[in-house]
Amino acid sequence: MQARAKITRQNIIESSSAVFLRKGFAASTISDIADEANITKGAMYFHFKSKELIARAIIEIQVEANETLHATLEAKQLTSFEAMIEMSHEMSRLIQDNIVYAAATRLAVEVGVFGDPIAQTYDAWNDPVTHLVKATIDDGYVSTTVEPEVLAEFLVTTFTGIQTVSLVQSNYGDLRERIDDMWRIVLPGILAPGNEDLAAKTCDRAAALTA
Amino acid sequence: MQARAKITRQNIIESSSAVFLRKGFAASTISDIADEANITKGAMYFHFKSKELIARAIIEIQVEANETLHATLEAKQLTSFEAMIEMSHEMSRLIQDNIVYAAATRLAVEVGVFGDPIAQTYDAWNDPVTHLVKATIDDGYVSTTVEPEVLAEFLVTTFTGIQTVSLVQSNYGDLRERIDDMWRIVLPGILAPGNEDLAAKTCDRAAALTA
Numbered sequence: 292m293q294a295r296a297k298i299t300r301q302n303i304i305e306s307s308s309a310v311f312l313r314k315g316f317a318a319s320t321i322s323d324i325a326d327e328a329n330i331t332k333g334a335m336y337f338h339f340k341s342k343e344l345i346a347r348a349i350i351e352i353q354v355e356a357n358e359t360l361h362a363t364l365e366a367k368q369l370t371s372f373e374a375m376i377e378m379s380h381e382m383s384r385l386i387q388d389n390i391v392y393a394a395a396t397r398l399a400v401e402v403g404v405f406g407d408p409i410a411q412t413y414d415a416w417n418d419p420v421t422h423l424v425k426a427t428i429d430d431g432y433v434s435t436t437v438e439p440e441v442l443a444e445f446l447v448t449t450f451t452g453i454q455t456v457s458l459v460q461s462n463y464g465d466l467r468e469r470i471d472d473m474w475r476i477v478l479p480g481i482l483a484p485g486n487e488d489l490a491a492k493t494c495d496r497a498a499a500l501t502a
Numbered sequence: 503m504q505a506r507a508k509i510t511r512q513n514i515i516e517s518s519s520a521v522f523l524r525k526g527f528a529a530s531t532i533s534d535i536a537d538e539a540n541i542t543k544g545a546m547y548f549h550f551k552s553k554e555l556i557a558r559a560i561i562e563i564q565v566e567a568n569e570t571l572h573a574t575l576e577a578k579q580l581t582s583f584e585a586m587i588e589m590s591h592e593m594s595r596l597i598q599d600n601i602v603y604a605a606a607t608r609l610a611v612e613v614g615v616f617g618d619p620i621a622q623t624y625d626a627w628n629d630p631v632t633h634l635v636k637a638t639i640d641d642g643y644v645s646t647t648v649e650p651e652v653l654a655e656f657l658v659t660t661f662t663g664i665q666t667v668s669l670v671q672s673n674y675g676d677l678r679e680r681i682d683d684m685w686r687i688v689l690p691g692i693l694a695p696g697n698e699d700l701a702a703k704t705c706d707r708a709a710a711l712t713a
Binding site for chain 2: 314317318400401441442445453473476477478
């Protein structure tokens, strides 16, 4: 029974993710989700009293997935520069492969749904990305003329735009190619003198990964 | 009577824009719009049979505003480089100052609302921006190593992200500052050799404009 409840809960979360991605959060109804999950509305309400609560569960799963991602990258003992590039590609891979992760990302873009808490999902990214960018500057990869907070905010914002457009244009099919283009355009202007070859190397490697 | 009908129509369009910006298109109802416009639902239906038709009217107004913007920039006889930078700032100014223009921009981000036609709003930007970028390369401002289609697509995508985040974080208050940050980060990596000073000049000028 406990196991069965877990399976139903997971089914609701995945079905909601599919519906939110297709219709957006605001236009999705509990009936849409119950249909997608092939369960009764009663069974839905047993697990979640509202679609807001489902959305929060989806966002929590993304937060956990990001913690796992950070731990995985740390275990790989990459340079700070590799970690920055790798993180962008691993997040893109999660969006492509994991419907719940993708839905969480989409929810963050749906402005005003929860008021303040959603705005905080952007803030939540600025700190770790600023931290990473600072490390790349300290380690001599990125130029000391770059303001880490400004670059971090720019990367988070650009990533938001890339996800949004990639979902509309290709259902995330071209997501990693767009991330590769982002680095190809941005890196030459931010790398410290003497690191110019890193841009070419990174993009070759990223191109191989996306192929 | 004709004049009065025009005023009511404009009232509906502006009120809908306010509602769409606040709640998103999917969550906005005809009742919300009638309340905002302070008219009856009957008067609403006389002018627009559905909120989709209002959205289309809003998007058409933006298309016209963009045509006017292009004509204005052309009349100024700017260099291709100045035109590229100026266009980004003028579009930001329109978003900040014109609620209908802002709503049209927000509608383009609301994925899947109209299916294909919305995806075309991104495509609609790629052509003119590619054209502008090509001119900046031909005129020697931007490096010949830059692929115009890739840079254009990147700029459109980044602008989308900037609008999205700026709306959530500051109700467009920091929009032009974010555009300035974008150029400050991107320009050093894309300018042709010998044009390095253009980045500093552009950003000083942009900073003065945003101040």
